[in-house]
Structure formats: C-alpha cells, structure tokens
Amino acid sequence: MSDDPGRMQTRSPLPEALSTSALREAGLTRRDISNAVRQGRLIRLRLGRYAPEHTPEIFVDAARWGGRVDCISLLAHLGVFVHTHDGPHVQIDRHATRLPPRPARVRCHWRTSSAPATSLAVEVEEALAQAVLCQPARHAIATLDSAWHLGVVDVDGINEVFRRLPRTFQVLRTLLDPRSEAxxxxxxxxxxxxxxxxxxxxxxxxxxxxxxxxxxxxxxxxxxxxxxxxxxxxxxxxxxxxxxxxxxxxxxxxxxxxxxxxxxxxxxxxxxxxxxxGPAVPRSGGSGRRPRIDARPRRPTWL
CATH class of the missing domain: 3.40.960.10 (VSR Endonuclease)
Structure with missing residues (x-):
C-alpha cells in the first residue's frame, strides 16, 4: 500500500509545559509572560503552566483537563495506525484531585505515568500498552505493527510495551510483523x-x-x-x-x-x-518454472 518501506525515523520530541519559574529563569518577567499570553506566543494551560504557541489543541485540552495525551490519541497524532478514534484519550494520575470539568467524550485512563512531570503526553511505549488494552486484539496488533514499521518504536520499545502488559497479552507478541506498511x-x-x-x-x-x-x-x-x-x-x-x-x-x-x-x-x-x-492455472504449469523473487531481508535492517 505504501510507496516507502519501513525505516527508523527520528522521534520528534513531544510537547512540554513551561512553568512560571522556568520562564523566569529564561529571563522573562511576569509582565513579559502576560504579554506573551495576550499576543498568543504562550498558551496558558492552568495556574503556573504554559505551552508554546502552535502546540496542538489535543495537548492543550488534555493539560487543561488535568492530564496528558494518551493511548490512541497520541498514536494517531504520531501517524500510527489506529482503527477507530473514539474521542480524546487522556492519562490522569490515579490520585489526582480537584480536577476541572471535562466533556463526556473524553476517555480517562487513571494510572500513574512514567512521563516527566512537564510532559503533555505519556511516553510512546506507555501509550502503546494502553492502546492494546483499549482495542480488540486484531486492531491492537495492527497498531503495534504500524508503530514498529514507522520507527516510532524499535524492537526494544516493543519489548518494553509487553513488559507493561499482563501476561495474557504476551501471545500477541508472536503475531507482530513490522513489514506491514499499513x-x-x-x-x-x-x-x-x-x-x-x-x-x-x-x-x-x-x-x-x-x-x-x-x-x-x-x-x-x-x-x-x-x-x-x-x-x-x-x-x-x-x-x-x-x-x-x-x-x-x-x-x-x-x-x-x-x-x-x-x-x-x-x-x-x-x-x-x-x-x-484455487489458481485458474497451477503455478507448476506454463513455463514450468517458479517466478524469481528477490531475496530481500525479511525485516527492516534497523531491527
């Protein structure tokens, strides 16, 4: 389906929140910060937290709801295949309190994240593990294949995903194949x-x-x-x-x-x-010889 074979790509850094103290350490005064928000160069997320302009809306919304972008929402943002995107998926710390209101369509995943406190998204391996739990098995395999093929994760990343999952999901590991281009x-x-x-x-x-x-x-x-x-x-x-x-x-x-x-x-x-x-003409018929098939590596060279 794709015109380009899988290869390792450099993972773009995920958006992070900027604290008031970090901005002050960078040389901005409180007035500078207020002016930057008014001019749209900074986006106010919540008290004492900001994001740079052009931060995608899903990350801004998740932060304002008190969480991070998670699961299939993060993967779809990264270009990874997901079968159905049924609304924003957001990770929220299990013991979080006094959270702002959020729309009913938001899917909350209540757990502690291994992502840095300033990150507006969970780690990719964490999102993939959650996506396996959120999707039917076939769709989850397709998501994992896609992430692996695109180079969003490598073999170590795939292994980390399954370390985060219950043992009952380990059988899915044997069904993955990053050669799938879609x-x-x-x-x-x-x-x-x-x-x-x-x-x-x-x-x-x-x-x-x-x-x-x-x-x-x-x-x-x-x-x-x-x-x-x-x-x-x-x-x-x-x-x-x-x-x-x-x-x-x-x-x-x-x-x-x-x-x-x-x-x-x-x-x-x-x-x-x-x-x-079956075939209309047996493959042994006609010229009597098998077609020549290139002996290419069965897996991308970066694995």
Missing part, C-alpha cells in the same frame, strides 16, 4: 491466518514489483486506499502490474481499505471463496 495489511494478514493460509509480506516479483501480500505462492493481495490510488496514473500503473502478474500465472485481488476496516466479514468471505477455488 494497518489494513496487518488486518488482511490476520484474516488470512484464520483461514489457514500462508501470506508473505512485501514480496518483490520480477517484472511486477513489490506486492503487499503473496498468499500460497499464487494469489497476490493488494490493499488499495485513496491515499495511494486516487489518480489515473496510479490506476494505469496498477493495471499494468496486474497484467504482468497474470502473464506469470499469478492472480491478483485488490481489496479496498475501507472494506477491510468496515466490512471485515465480507472481505473474509471473499478471500475464502477465492482461495477455495
């Missing part, structure tokens, strides 16, 4: 697994290119989204790829990301029907 690819891979079929990820086929999934050596599954398949040029490229694959004995099915996300049962039945029928 959350829907993970969801399709898990569907295929329940159907009892082997799916290889990001396989490069000579004359075709890199495909999202190759199932049982003959069925190419591509997960198409509007982001990468909206223009005529992308449609032309895809049709040429499909024709080249068919000439080598492969069948291609293109799944819509929106269907994978909103109609998974229908997608499952579609894949089951295709796989039960």
């Amino acid at each position: 959350g829907v690819e993970t969801l399709v891979r898990l569907i295929l697994r329940t159907l009892g079929h082997r799916a290889e990820l990001q396989v490069v086929i000579e004359g075709v290119g890199r495909v999202d999934l190759l199932v049982d050596g003959w069925l190419i599954v591509e997960c198409d989204s509007r982001q990468f398949h909206s223009g005529w040029e992308s449609h032309v490229r895809d049709r040429r790829r499909d024709a080249a694959a068919l000439a080598q004995g492969y069948c291609t099915v293109r799944l819509l990301a929106v269907d994978v996300l909103s109609r998974p049962d229908a997608v499952r039945l579609q894949l089951q029907d295709i796989l039960d029928r």
Whole structure:
C-alpha cells in the first residue's frame, strides 16, 4: 500500500509545559509572560503552566483537563495506525484531585505515568500498552505493527510495551510483523491466518514489483486506499502490474481499505471463496518454472 518501506525515523520530541519559574529563569518577567499570553506566543494551560504557541489543541485540552495525551490519541497524532478514534484519550494520575470539568467524550485512563512531570503526553511505549488494552486484539496488533514499521518504536520499545502488559497479552507478541506498511495489511494478514493460509509480506516479483501480500505462492493481495490510488496514473500503473502478474500465472485481488476496516466479514468471505477455488492455472504449469523473487531481508535492517 505504501510507496516507502519501513525505516527508523527520528522521534520528534513531544510537547512540554513551561512553568512560571522556568520562564523566569529564561529571563522573562511576569509582565513579559502576560504579554506573551495576550499576543498568543504562550498558551496558558492552568495556574503556573504554559505551552508554546502552535502546540496542538489535543495537548492543550488534555493539560487543561488535568492530564496528558494518551493511548490512541497520541498514536494517531504520531501517524500510527489506529482503527477507530473514539474521542480524546487522556492519562490522569490515579490520585489526582480537584480536577476541572471535562466533556463526556473524553476517555480517562487513571494510572500513574512514567512521563516527566512537564510532559503533555505519556511516553510512546506507555501509550502503546494502553492502546492494546483499549482495542480488540486484531486492531491492537495492527497498531503495534504500524508503530514498529514507522520507527516510532524499535524492537526494544516493543519489548518494553509487553513488559507493561499482563501476561495474557504476551501471545500477541508472536503475531507482530513490522513489514506491514499499513494497518489494513496487518488486518488482511490476520484474516488470512484464520483461514489457514500462508501470506508473505512485501514480496518483490520480477517484472511486477513489490506486492503487499503473496498468499500460497499464487494469489497476490493488494490493499488499495485513496491515499495511494486516487489518480489515473496510479490506476494505469496498477493495471499494468496486474497484467504482468497474470502473464506469470499469478492472480491478483485488490481489496479496498475501507472494506477491510468496515466490512471485515465480507472481505473474509471473499478471500475464502477465492482461495477455495484455487489458481485458474497451477503455478507448476506454463513455463514450468517458479517466478524469481528477490531475496530481500525479511525485516527492516534497523531491527
């Protein structure tokens, strides 16, 4: 689905609150601070706490509610796949008192955070662990795959996530695969697994290119989204790829990301029907030789 393979990226620092004392130590007087707030260069969060201008609204709101951005809200902000974003998720210290009112749509996670006191968000590993608890297992696996693939966490970070989770969740660790370039690819891979079929990820086929999934050596599954398949040029490229694959004995099915996300049962039945029928031409037929598949590393080199 994505045009760019996974690679480690530098994690951007998360927003932090600025205290009155820190601003004074930086040389600002109380009048300077008041002027900066009035001019919009500082955002007043609560008594004695400020944020720089351009701080995203979700972080400002969470601080004003007495907490930090957490769980799927933080991950969505970082570009990590989450299936459904059902309102702001906010971490609030378990023993916090005299909290300001907050909208009913806010999801509060009451626990002590390991994040610094000045941070407006929890640590990424903490957010991922909470996201596993907040989502169905398949969606949680897709979130973890996405964070790992994007380089938001590395293998040590993934291990830290599972150290924070109850033992009953450890089985999910064996199902992760950071080669998934999009959350829907993970969801399709898990569907295929329940159907009892082997799916290889990001396989490069000579004359075709890199495909999202190759199932049982003959069925190419591509997960198409509007982001990468909206223009005529992308449609032309895809049709040429499909024709080249068919000439080598492969069948291609293109799944819509929106269907994978909103109609998974229908997608499952579609894949089951295709796989039960089998290839129209056995892969051993035709030229009698297996296609050449590039022997690329099965995992990103940064793992």
